Amino acid sequence: MDEKRDYYEVLGVERNAAAGEIRKAFKRLAMEHHPDRNPGDLAAEDRFKELAEANEVLADPQKRELYDQYGHAGPRQAGFQGFSGVEDILSHFADMFGGFGFARGGSGGGRARVEQGDDVQIEMTVSFLEAARGCHKALELQRLVSCKVCSGNGGKAGTQPVACGTCRGRGQVASHQGFLTIATTCPTCRGRGQLLKDKCDECRGSGVERIKESITVNVPAGIDDGQTLRVPGKGQAGPSGGPPGHLYVTFQVLEDARFERSGDDLYTHVSLTFAQAALGARIQVPTLDGDVELAVPAGMQPGTVQVLRGKGMPNVHGRGVGNLAVRFTVAVPKKLTAEQRQLVVELARHDPAQPAPEASGRPSPEPKDEPKDEEEGGFFFRRKKKKR
Numbered sequence: 442m443d444e445k446r447d448y449y450e451v452l453g454v455e456r457n458a459a460a461g462e463i464r465k466a467f468k469r470l471a472m473e474h475h476p477d478r479n480p481g482d483l484a485a486e487d488r489f490k491e492l493a494e495a496n497e498v499l500a501d502p503q504k505r506e507l508y509d510q511y512g513h514a515g516p517r518q519a520g521f522q523g524f525s526g527v528e529d530i531l532s533h534f535a536d537m538f539g540g541f542g543f544a545r546g547g548s549g550g551g552r553a554r555v556e557q558g559d560d561v562q563i564e565m566t567v568s569f570l571e572a573a574r575g576c577h578k579a580l581e582l583q584r585l586v587s588c589k590v591c592s593g594n595g596g597k598a599g600t601q602p603v604a605c606g607t608c609r610g611r612g613q614v615a616s617h618q619g620f621l622t623i624a625t626t627c628p629t630c631r632g633r634g635q636l637l638k639d640k641c642d643e644c645r646g647s648g649v650e651r652i653k654e655s656i657t658v659n660v661p662a663g664i665d666d667g668q669t670l671r672v673p674g675k676g677q678a679g680p681s682g683g684p685p686g687h688l689y690v691t692f693q694v695l696e697d698a699r700f701e702r703s704g705d706d707l708y709t710h711v712s713l714t715f716a717q718a719a720l721g722a723r724i725q726v727p728t729l730d731g732d733v734e735l736a737v738p739a740g741m742q743p744g745t746v747q748v749l750r751g752k753g754m755p756n757v758h759g760r761g762v763g764n765l766a767v768r769f770t771v772a773v774p775k776k777l778t779a780e781q782r783q784l785v786v787e788l789a790r791h792d793p794a795q796p797a798p799e800a801s802g803r804p805s806p807e808p809k810d811e812p813k814d815e816e817e818g819g820f821f822f823r824r825k826k827k828k829r
């Protein structure tokens with residue numbers, strides 16, 4: 442899996458090849474190794490898959506940049522998982538191969554078409570920090586896979602399926618309506634082109650079996666709540682040996698009390714005492730990489746926002762890192778000791794703009810039934826996160 446060849450080498454182009462060169466090289470090589478031109482040739486099929494993957498990365502400026510910088514891990518980190526198989530590639534490049542003049546399963550193609558298995562959707566919960574850093578998460582999945590006894594063809598070991606008599610192995614039958622010839626999936630073999638003489642004992646001819654499988658999901662750094670990742674080929678096996686469907690993982694990202702997220706940017710707030718705000722201080726600010734020290738200048742006004750560049754969330758597609766906006770608030774004590782009160786009165790007396798309050802030294806009335814503090818997150822006036 443990790444012994445992948447260099448994508449430039451796969452396509453036979455220079456590292457600084459222009460986009461047009463890459464496209465041309467891919468078209469030429471893909472035509473040469475196309476499965477329809479090399480039926481049954483597994484080496485050609487592997488080469489075709491390799492070409493499609495190399496093209497998929499190098500033809501996309503973003504993915505290409507990631508690849509140039511980090512090798513195969515770059516695009517993978519950004520969520521690129523390659524293709525599950527030939528069918529997946531062909532449907533992906535349908536336009537391009539259509540242009541090549543290859544007909545898949547059409548009346549002229551002569552190649553039986555098999556059904557793809559169903560997709561599987563699951564939800565996965567990750568913590569805020571797991572989403573920020575990316576992680577690998579294992580999960581147990583009940584799914585249908587190809588029967589290992591008959592490799593999915595459903596036939597008894599040692600027996601060969603026979604060509605379907607109805608469609609003569611083509612998987613499709615033609616009906617005529619006036620001058621039109623309409624091809625439909627063969628009802629006898631359901632498009633396989635073959636019929637079983639003796640059924641596999643293990644799967645009774647279905648070609649699939651239900652297993653419990655442990656799958657590791659590569660959670661890309663920067664994934665956001667509600668986003669979905671496709672894990673190719675991890676859906677249900679196709680009936681009668683068809684390619685498997687895909688697994689779709691939708692993430693639920695748990696909240697972190699310290700941060701609010703908007704796209705790739707994060708917001709946090711730090712509460713200063715009046716003395717810290719007035720005199721200046723060195724204070725600790727939470728970031729995804731742990732607390733960092735910030736110097737607060739003397740005379741810091743409540744509501745001031747300081748932006749820490751590159752301290753936000755990594756972009757899930759690998760396009761840089763967001764910022765962290767730190768908003769300062771100043772906490773006003775709700776209760777003062779007699780001594781503190783005296784000092785504050787003293788302070789006020791020195792404020793030329795304000796008339797001095799009575800300095801009786803009488804304790805301030807106990808705050809009772811005080812109104813609830815504004816929700817902390819409300820500082821940003823943008824709490825829009827829906828609760829599920």
Ligand SMILES: [Zn+2]
Nearest residue numbers: 588591641644
């Ligand atoms: Zn079987």
Ligand SMILES: [Zn+2]
Nearest residue numbers: 605608627630
């Ligand atoms: Zn048939």
